[in-house]
Amino acid sequence: MRRHRWLMLLALLVAAFAVAGCGDDDDDDDSGNGAADTSSEQPSSQIQKNDKNASTKLTIGSKNFTEQKVLGEIYAQALTAAGYDVSKELNLGDEQTALKALEGGDISAYPEYTGTALLSFFGFTADKLPNDETEAYNEAKAGFGEKNLTALPPTPFVSSNEVAVTKETADKLGLSKISDLKGKSQDLTLYGSPECRQRLDCKLGLEQVYGLKFKKFVPVDIALRHEVLKKGQADVSIVFTTDPQNKREGFVLLEDDKGMFPPYNSTLVVRDDVIEKAGPDFAKTVELVNEDLTDEVMQELNARVDIDKSTPEDVAGQYLEETGLISG
Amino acid sequence: MNDFFDAVDFIFSERESPAGGARVGGLAKMWELTWEHLQLSGISIAVACAIAIPLGLWLGHTGRGGFLAINASNVGRAVPSLALIAFFVAYIGVGFTNLTLALVLLAIPPILTNTYTGVRQVDRDTVDSARGMGMTGSQVVRRVELPLALPLIFGGIRISAVNVVATATIAPLAGVVTLGDPIINVNTYGDEGRLAAALVVALLAVATELALGAVQRAVTPRGLKLEGGGRWRRLAFAMPHNRREAPT
Numbered sequence: 001m002r003r004h005r006w007l008m009l010l011a012l013l014v015a016a017f018a019v020a021g022c023g024d025d026d027d028d029d030d031s032g033n034g035a036a037d038t039s040s041e042q043p044s045s046q047i048q049k050n051d052k053n054a055s056t057k058l059t060i061g062s063k064n065f066t067e068q069k070v071l072g073e074i075y076a077q078a079l080t081a082a083g084y085d086v087s088k089e090l091n092l093g094d095e096q097t098a099l100k101a102l103e104g105g106d107i108s109a110y111p112e113y114t115g116t117a118l119l120s121f122f123g124f125t126a127d128k129l130p131n132d133e134t135e136a137y138n139e140a141k142a143g144f145g146e147k148n149l150t151a152l153p154p155t156p157f158v159s160s161n162e163v164a165v166t167k168e169t170a171d172k173l174g175l176s177k178i179s180d181l182k183g184k185s186q187d188l189t190l191y192g193s194p195e196c197r198q199r200l201d202c203k204l205g206l207e208q209v210y211g212l213k214f215k216k217f218v219p220v221d222i223a224l225r226h227e228v229l230k231k232g233q234a235d236v237s238i239v240f241t242t243d244p245q246n247k248r249e250g251f252v253l254l255e256d257d258k259g260m261f262p263p264y265n266s267t268l269v270v271r272d273d274v275i276e277k278a279g280p281d282f283a284k285t286v287e288l289v290n291e292d293l294t295d296e297v298m299q300e301l302n303a304r305v306d307i308d309k310s311t312p313e314d315v316a317g318q319y320l321e322e323t324g325l326i327s328g
Numbered sequence: 329m330n331d332f333f334d335a336v337d338f339i340f341s342e343r344e345s346p347a348g349g350a351r352v353g354g355l356a357k358m359w360e361l362t363w364e365h366l367q368l369s370g371i372s373i374a375v376a377c378a379i380a381i382p383l384g385l386w387l388g389h390t391g392r393g394g395f396l397a398i399n400a401s402n403v404g405r406a407v408p409s410l411a412l413i414a415f416f417v418a419y420i421g422v423g424f425t426n427l428t429l430a431l432v433l434l435a436i437p438p439i440l441t442n443t444y445t446g447v448r449q450v451d452r453d454t455v456d457s458a459r460g461m462g463m464t465g466s467q468v469v470r471r472v473e474l475p476l477a478l479p480l481i482f483g484g485i486r487i488s489a490v491n492v493v494a495t496a497t498i499a500p501l502a503g504v505v506t507l508g509d510p511i512i513n514v515n516t517y518g519d520e521g522r523l524a525a526a527l528v529v530a531l532l533a534v535a536t537e538l539a540l541g542a543v544q545r546a547v548t549p550r551g552l553k554l555e556g557g558g559r560w561r562r563l564a565f566a567m568p569h570n571r572r573e574a575p576t
Binding site for chain 2: 119199205208219220221227228
């Protein structure tokens, strides 16, 4: 009898863990205001299918997080619609892996952020990064050019670091831009990725460019960046521009009034030989696709994957249909 | 091999971070991380001992809850430490205290199981004679069962300690900057920083194992060691078939 009681206790314990584990998934699922309109702009034109492209084989790659997978899917589906023979390789790990795959010819193209490329590939330090979007793109383009890669014109959206606070904090302290934190930051706790502590485009920059001193900096896993704000552990947290949670949780993103955060527009990086062989339809299709990829749209697309649990494939299809690039 | 020397150099000399703007590496900075790492691991193991050893002694002494004590270890091992920490961070929060709690939970099972087993394997005849001499229950525990169980208890502590020292590496994801920081942030520390920190963590784990091994030998009751006998003699003595042939 006694033995049975222990068994039951154990079973309960295990069950509790299992239930708690599952709870994680739908933790921030308040998908009430789900479908923001991505089709507000009229399509400039549709993607035209060109049968001549069928002989060109393309492999579209992406890194291993939501936004990248969505972008990879969008390009893959759009290029398929243009008639190309497209396959996908959408989980390539970090940028070093992706670049190697591209240089080695395993993939034909993948989307990369201008800021990331300059920092990780081309030896820029964060304080030397150009703050102007066009300049950053030109620098990245030149760098890729030396590797026989072409960086196509970037997306309108910028996926950069942002300083976020809750609506309550913003109202209470009267915050709308980062410099408003001056004189208040010493009472506030800042949360960011472990890397943030020593980066010029993060905590170091806030200290040096804005002269802010926070009460405490707490490094956390990047996946927890919204959680800590929502739970009230963090007064200030570093988030990304295109995080869907920003809108859904009503966070206030403080304006970077001194231009400290470098631009992270996404550019599709393609092998030179592929671009040559694929002809003009390739760049034209990418341009059409990029046109509507604004901050809000990207945020919404990420939300559909991260919060509403759609697949990147479905979400990419929705984007192309809702923008009228392909007919549904 | 060059990478290895670069990593060693990182431990001894400070340099500019590859991402710019910060100074990384050097003895002072590495010591800062190491000290935080040691504090976190040390406190976690101490608290785990304070909970698991008395509990194990009591369970072993009374003979109750054997099922719990034995299986605690198995369940503990089945829950990956990464999952345990992720669970804590998501539901209880980040910071030194929460992380210590998570590591304590990680450290308890081996100590508990070994303490329980250590007490149970004490020869029943020895316990009976202790009682026959008029010892009270607590005297039996303190003077007979605990000393005889010590080698096994320390075995448990060693397993836990090495485990905790290794796991404390992921603490920077939960608000505590330990030696895991250079391992996680390769962009700001560079490859040599990552390898350097990994080397130091490995050294710490080995040092912990050796130090606790020494303590274990020091606290093993003389009666279990065989006076004057070396380690090999003890081993030989422990093997029943050798016992018969041992010269008298």
